[in-house]
Amino acid sequence: MHSAQPRPASFSPRGPLRGTIKVPGDKSISHRSLMLSALAIGESRVAGLLEGEDVLSTAAAMRAMGATIERTGEGEWRIHGVGVGGLLQPQAALDMGNSGTSTRLLMGLVASHAITATFIGDASLSKRPMGRVIDPLSLIGAEFNASPGGRLPLMVRGICPAVPISYRLPVASAQVKSAVLLAGLNTPGITEVIEPVPTRDHSERMLAGFGADLTVETDGDGVRHIRLVGEAELKPQTIEVPGDPSSAAFPVVAALITPGSEVTVTHVGMNPTRTGIFKMLEAMGADLTYSNERIVGGEPVADITARHSNLTGIEVPPDVAPSMIDEFPVFFVAASVAQGRTVTSGLDELRVKESDRLALMAAGLTVIGAKVEEREDGLVIDGSGGEPLEGAATVASALDHRIAMSFAVAGQHCYHAVSVDDVSPIATSFPTFEAMMAGLAGA
Numbered sequence: 001m002h003s004a005q006p007r008p009a010s011f012s013p014r015g016p017l018r019g020t021i022k023v024p025g026d027k028s029i030s031h032r033s034l035m036l037s038a039l040a041i042g043e044s045r046v047a048g049l050l051e052g053e054d055v056l057s058t059a060a061a062m063r064a065m066g067a068t069i070e071r072t073g074e075g076e077w078r079i080h081g082v083g084v085g086g087l088l089q090p091q092a093a094l095d096m097g098n099s100g101t102s103t104r105l106l107m108g109l110v111a112s113h114a115i116t117a118t119f120i121g122d123a124s125l126s127k128r129p130m131g132r133v134i135d136p137l138s139l140i141g142a143e144f145n146a147s148p149g150g151r152l153p154l155m156v157r158g159i160c161p162a163v164p165i166s167y168r169l170p171v172a173s174a175q176v177k178s179a180v181l182l183a184g185l186n187t188p189g190i191t192e193v194i195e196p197v198p199t200r201d202h203s204e205r206m207l208a209g210f211g212a213d214l215t216v217e218t219d220g221d222g223v224r225h226i227r228l229v230g231e232a233e234l235k236p237q238t239i240e241v242p243g244d245p246s247s248a249a250f251p252v253v254a255a256l257i258t259p260g261s262e263v264t265v266t267h268v269g270m271n272p273t274r275t276g277i278f279k280m281l282e283a284m285g286a287d288l289t290y291s292n293e294r295i296v297g298g299e300p301v302a303d304i305t306a307r308h309s310n311l312t313g314i315e316v317p318p319d320v321a322p323s324m325i326d327e328f329p330v331f332f333v334a335a336s337v338a339q340g341r342t343v344t345s346g347l348d349e350l351r352v353k354e355s356d357r358l359a360l361m362a363a364g365l366t367v368i369g370a371k372v373e374e375r376e377d378g379l380v381i382d383g384s385g386g387e388p389l390e391g392a393a394t395v396a397s398a399l400d401h402r403i404a405m406s407f408a409v410a411g412q413h414c415y416h417a418v419s420v421d422d423v424s425p426i427a428t429s430f431p432t433f434e435a436m437m438a439g440l441a442g443a
């Protein structure tokens, strides 16, 4: 867990940014690698694991429930699983830190085991809604004792055997989908998730890769029906985690907005359920090129080169939102220095992330000189047309790594430095971020 002590930092315009870098492993795939390996019988090996605090919270929780998880080198981990159905009763509360993914997916796992677990987290996580997973997991027979509003701390009393359900997602959320599927692993019969709006599909790909009997059918309306046969036996795997496109978005946007820049990020995951950010930046006129396209561990991967570009404002179609849901904070930075107006909508989910990302980005961008209108479900931004923003202000990161990194990127293209009141949350997903940015600036 990162220390409770805030760490302020100041980001001055530096540039141009030049170089070739590799970002840490994908956070979503890293969580799932540990969870599924911990449920396989035998030894799995993972290379390129993100060693950020969120993933380490998952590792600690899986250990507390019986798995053997060891770090064997940089990003290299060895896991001995307990088998589906074999999770042990944790002896203490599971501390999820800042991580929504750990919490919601592990609630799903616990729900269909005959164990009880208490989940706790930091001040940010303790404000986030868990009702969205409590609802379907109650239908399988698990019991919950949550803090008011369906929040942490909360206790899950799992049930075995659980009841298989067919559940239509009321909110476009890969975490809710995954919680139900993970619960279905130890549930007799077929668990079905009906997904009207596609979200990241790492759980489906990885469950199938570990040998689970999982099918996905897309009906005539584009609705996905994901069916998992329960009481699964997972086979141990060797996994190579691709670089996180959500992390790559920060140096990519920094290069696009900083004159004279050219940055290549290698080994970036290009799963189409994740690449909305690159498509929208290209729609704004970004000069992005992709090379060395290949498949790594069942996921498409490429090297991305970003060169400084004159961006133009766009209207982002709301159905693109799930494929760039974590990238909106840094996308808003790009929009703030583009030519013309950028309009976003359908982003209510951004209000229940590590912070209220619409409110925090609107407030922070406004104090550094951008023209932003905050609407209920999105931001409308009138860009500076390539002019640097004023800067010379301090913004709040509110325990949100993506807010902190977005304003570090914004500082690249301001007349005066941008200060962030606390950059310590960056360690949840991208511990090497500050060193990488300094390296690109030749510092």
Ligand SMILES: O=C(O)C1=C[C@@H](OP(=O)(O)O)[C@@H](O)[C@H](O)C1
Residues within 6 Å of the ligand: 027, 028, 029, 101, 172, 173, 174, 175, 176, 178, 200, 325, 326, 349
């Ligand atoms: O399943 C996942 O790994 C994630 C799903 C998304 O959350 P929601 O399911 O809340 O949209 C995303 O914001 C989060 O960073 C990771």
Ligand SMILES: C=C(OP(=O)(O)O)C(=O)O
Residues within 6 Å of the ligand: 054, 098, 099, 100, 101, 102, 326, 353, 354, 402, 429
């Ligand atoms: C929303 C995020 O993560 P989580 O939900 O796992 O806390 C994120 O990384 O932007």
